[in-house]
Amino acid sequence: MSPRSKAQFEEIRDQSREKIMAAALQLFGTNGYEATTINQIAREAGYSKGLLYNYFDSKEDLLKELIDSLKEGEHDMMDKVVDDDPGVMLENIIRFTFKELSDKMELWKLITSLAIQVERFSFVHELAVNKLNTYLTIFEDLLSRIGVPNAKAEAQMLLAMFDGLGMQKLFVKTDYQLDDFEEFLIDKYCRR
Amino acid sequence: MSPRSKAQFEEIRDQSREKIMAAALQLFGTNGYEATTINQIAREAGYSKGLLYNYFDSKEDLLKELIDSLKEGEHDMMDKVVDDDPGVMLENIIRFTFKELSDKMELWKLITSLAIQVERFSFVHELAVNKLNTYLTIFEDLLSRIGVPNAKAEAQMLLAMFDGLGMQKLFVKTDYQLDDFEEFLIDKYCRR
Amino acid sequence: MSPRSKAQFEEIRDQSREKIMAAALQLFGTNGYEATTINQIAREAGYSKGLLYNYFDSKEDLLKELIDSLKEGEHDMMDKVVDDDPGVMLENIIRFTFKELSDKMELWKLITSLAIQVERFSFVHELAVNKLNTYLTIFEDLLSRIGVPNAKAEAQMLLAMFDGLGMQKLFVKTDYQLDDFEEFLIDKYCRR
Amino acid sequence: MSPRSKAQFEEIRDQSREKIMAAALQLFGTNGYEATTINQIAREAGYSKGLLYNYFDSKEDLLKELIDSLKEGEHDMMDKVVDDDPGVMLENIIRFTFKELSDKMELWKLITSLAIQVERFSFVHELAVNKLNTYLTIFEDLLSRIGVPNAKAEAQMLLAMFDGLGMQKLFVKTDYQLDDFEEFLIDKYCRR
DNA sequence: CATGAATGAGTTTTCATTCAT
DNA sequence: AATGAATGAAAACTCATTCAT
Secondary structure: OOOOOHHHHHHHHHHHHHHHHHHHHHHHHHHOOOOOOHHHHHHHHOOOHHHHHHHOOOHHHHHHHHHHHHHHHHHHHHHHHOOOOHHHHHHHHHHHHHHHHHHOHHHHHHHHHHHHOOOOOHHHHHHHHHHHHHHHHHHHHHHHHHOOOOHHHHHHHHHHHHHHHHHHHHHHHHHOOOHHHHHHHHHHHHOO | OOOOOHHHHHHHHHHHHHHHHHHHHHHHHHHOOOOOOHHHHHHHHOOOHHHHHHHOOOHHHHHHHHHHHHHHHHHHHHHHHOOOOHHHHHHHHHHHHHHHHHHOHHHHHHHHHHHHOOOOOHHHHHHHHHHHHHHHHHHHHHHHHHOOOOHHHHHHHHHHHHHHHHHHHHHHHHHOOOHHHHHHHHHHHHOO | OOOOOHHHHHHHHHHHHHHHHHHHHHHHHHHOOOOOOHHHHHHHHOOOHHHHHHHOOOHHHHHHHHHHHHHHHHHHHHHHHOOOOHHHHHHHHHHHHHHHHHHOHHHHHHHHHHHHOOOOOHHHHHHHHHHHHHHHHHHHHHHHHHOOOOHHHHHHHHHHHHHHHHHHHHHHHHHOOOHHHHHHHHHHHHOO | OOOOOHHHHHHHHHHHHHHHHHHHHHHHHHHOOOOOOHHHHHHHHOOOHHHHHHHOOOHHHHHHHHHHHHHHHHHHHHHHHOOOOHHHHHHHHHHHHHHHHHHOHHHHHHHHHHHHOOOOOHHHHHHHHHHHHHHHHHHHHHHHHHOOOOHHHHHHHHHHHHHHHHHHHHHHHHHOOOHHHHHHHHHHHHOO
16 A cells, blocks of 8 residues: 555666666677667567666667676676786686686677777777776786796787687587687696 | 660679679678668768669678678688698788788678677678688698697687687777787797 | 544645646646646656646646636636726726736746647637637727727727737746836726 | 759759648647647658658757748848838838738747747747847837837837737637728828 | 659657556 | 556657659
8 A cells, every 4th residue: 555665666676677688688699789679678578668768768878888787797807816826817817708708698799799880889899998908918917927928929819819719609609619628728828 | 875885884883883882891890780771881882872772682682792792702812822831821821811800801890790690690600600610620730730739729729819809900990010919920830 | 643534635635736736837838738748747746657647637637627727716807806997997907917927927828828729729729719708898898988999999909919918928038027018008098 | 764853853852841841830830849740740741751851850850940941031021011101111011910910820820839938949939039129129110200109118019919919810710800900000000 | 874752661769647566 | 645667659760662763
């Protein structure tokens, strides 16, 4: 009889937002941003078209909030992988990255397809460039401390390889096994 | 006022087709297939909207013909790089690939963004997977003949790295210098 | 925890209704009926969207009740201005009308904008026509009794002028001073 | 066989634009801007919805162009009514205005209903205020030259009356005869 | 071969209205 | 009595495609 409390509304809102954003990530990643309709997202999330506009100003706003929410997830990583021993830290990063390649494929797809469109989605593009430079610096530092010669070039190579693996995994889809390759890499770069 | 000869017509047709396809490649690559309008392509090519339908059945048909024309360009490569010495052949491939990364960026963008959409553009997707497997085999063969240990894993790594470099080049755009890196790679893999 | 008495409920209802109708009048008048959303009215009144439907069946019903409430205010006027002396009565009407032009601008705006849409809001339109004819008759009677020649035409002129003044006041907004003009009119028509 | 010439296209465009603007004026005036749909305008003009967007960026852009086109028509008037004799000139203005009240009712409706919404359509509002002030000055000058006492107040009255007549004509619609009243006004103000 | 006006299906967006709490 | 999440019909707008010239 009495109306829902503010906390209850808050919870409902959060849940619905989550569902919608999850559906959007899934569909944007699979079919691309432009090819995905608001209707599809709503149906996938189990709601009606109109509700999306209670939570997001527009389709593009939904995309932006999606990207923003990803930036936050980014910070978690560094906490988990940091280590005094550069070999251990690089191993952590490699294992973490391979795990993300499996778990967050849709996300990866989405960012890639958007970042390619430099003009249209500059906010994604900047995100990608920043991330690239950050990792380049970290990798170079770790590799030189590990004692790998030509640390800069090797860092570039390693990073390019991660991006490339991600892309190949997208293309080849489910049956793309990387477990052995993961161990090969760790052996090659982290154990000295 | 004499009527144009058949050959002249043919030539006009070919030129117009070329212009349209070049414009389409440029725009599809930069803004994505879905976000590019027929009008934009026509204007970029210097023609009117309607003319496009004299040469292509539909927007998707234009895309398909574009992709087809690329497959043809593909065959040229093998002729140029093949060599009895595996080290020389790998060097040729590396140099050729780096050259393509510079010269055919738009094409690379387009294929990437389309291949990501596995369902929507299966014909592009298949193309990408085929190419991936072909190169994997070639690289593994060359590396093992060169005497690189773990040839299979290294082949996978090399290939992933090329894809990754391509993507990074797209993100970072013009000021991404790879000359030194090219030499580093050739030194590392081809000279034994 | 004692339940509210019926009278208390009644009072709350009346207050809420009043607030909602005041907010609706304000917004309908300023932005127009179509351009005003239920949400805006609710927020302006300090309530939630849903509550409006406890008091009014629909947006159009709210409008109708608003107009109806105005008709009632109308009856008060005649009591206040009636006088045996036609000059005094006309002066009363003029003074009363000028006062209304200041005090009830929003209402005036609303009726005008609605009455213009003859088809869509016929109930407002009829109201406006009735009022027009009523005043025309009264003015003609008063002016002829005062001894003004051409009483019919002058009545029409006077009435048109009132409507026109109202509209001008709307356009020019706050800094439109009519005090001197009011005295001018009274001098011209009521003092003989 | 040969394509249409530029001039031919120009003509087609102009005709279509005209038809659309005429339909829009008619419908905006009758039903209001907000209550009129793009579909209605298109159907009334004899075209499809989509064509409107070949000529106008948006519904509001269509409105703006409509209003702009009216400003132009405005200039014509002054040329027609100007006269050295103030009595004749005032008579010209009165006759012209009454004619416009008959011929351009829809336009009058539209401007009135838009000007009322001061905030929403400021470009119309400014137009209305400017026009008001211009005429006020002209009327005051003419009346004082004719020798009417209290020229300023009488000018205000005359102008208010025109606006009021316009509005009344809208309300009462077709059967509102003003011919006698026109002569009455001319007799009263222009013949001295 | 070439043009761009015209179409309409499909998409994004808005908003009155309902309803569980 | 009161809340605001959820719905869906209807509106604005886009754009591939057709077609008369």
